[in-house]
Amino acid sequence: MVATPIGNLADITLRALHVLQLVDIIACEDTRHTQALLRAYGIDKPAGSLVALHQHNEAQAAQQVLARLQQGQRVAYVSDAGTPGVSDPGARLVDSITAAGMRCIPLPGASSVTTALSAAGAIGTGNHSTGFLFAGFLPSRGAERRTAVQALAGEPRSVLILEAPHRIRDLAQALGVLGTRRVTLARELTKQFEEITSHVAQDLDAWLEAAPQRSKGEFVVVLHPTELAPQQSQALDVLRLLLQELPTKTAVRLAAQITGAARNTLYDAALQEKSTGS
Structure with a gap:
């Protein structure tokens, strides 16, 4: 999964250029767009090495990509701009590849x-x-x-x-x-x-x-995030301290008793703290 520039062509990574030159097949959202992009970097690929994979044919095209991989070919996927799979095609392709027990390697870049x-x-x-x-x-x-x-x-x-x-x-x-x-x-x-x-x-x-x-x-x-009222900010500070020492439900209950903040609000905040690893 290769990220490509969202505008400025200088934002391509060295790793992306190496992989795009190396692979046998490039699956892409628009073959014409990708061919022009490759030429801008001096990468010459025969037309047959580009395979269209976009939102209207992703499920079917993913099977074609899978067949290529099973034949031992090296395949890269690029969307028209940015990181594939983020409001762009690519998620179904990844799902198909991982379900088949194959490895999907992300090449980070522009987003x-x-x-x-x-x-x-x-x-x-x-x-x-x-x-x-x-x-x-x-x-x-x-x-x-x-x-x-x-x-x-x-x-x-x-x-x-x-x-x-x-x-x-x-x-x-x-x-x-x-x-x-x-x-x-x-x-x-x-x-x-x-x-x-x-x-x-x-x-x-x-x-x-x-x-x-x-x-x-x-x-x-x-x-932007909503502004917290002073009492809300204080309640969250108390909750964070309690979460360091106590189970979530106990920390939420005590924080609500200490600050007067709503328990449901504090519980949602506690779950967010846990999920972000704060």
Whole structure:
């Protein structure tokens, strides 16, 4: 599984170049796009060595890839941009390969998700680390989108959403219900017209409307974590200390008694602490 640049061609890794040159077969989301990418790096592959594997044929094409592997051939998979299997095809391919008892090797590289996160300043560290939720693309239909946004409104962690240019205004309008929650828009990441800007949710649509070019390009939208009230922050600090010495249920019960915070809220926070290894 080979990550490829999301824009700037210089973001390819040396390992990716070595593997793409070495393999017998390259399965790819779009053979024309991948052929052009290979030529940009001076890698010459015959047309027959590229196999189309995209969202519409992934299940069937995965079996073709599996057959190639069983013949002893070396196969790499690339999506059109970024890391395969993250809102791109590839997950079914991996599932088929691992189910057959074969090894799937990830080659890390560019990802719009981590690229946006690194520049958004939306995740703290230490006792203030919140983690993040990757929501991918929200539903395109208005009512379903509004329902999804309402569900995310109660999510205290950072939330990452992907969006296409022709729907970004609709998303911005839907996010307006989040009021003063801070949101970072990352547009055209690593490309010539890259733009990363932060606003409160209720101002997003007006900002996009102010200049037509602001709605162009692929977007990663980062909802920043919700601000904790002082008593909530204190309750979480108490909970973290108790979790170091006590079982989860006992720590939650005592933290609720000490701070007056809701037990359900503290229990959810405790599960998150456990899952993140904090």
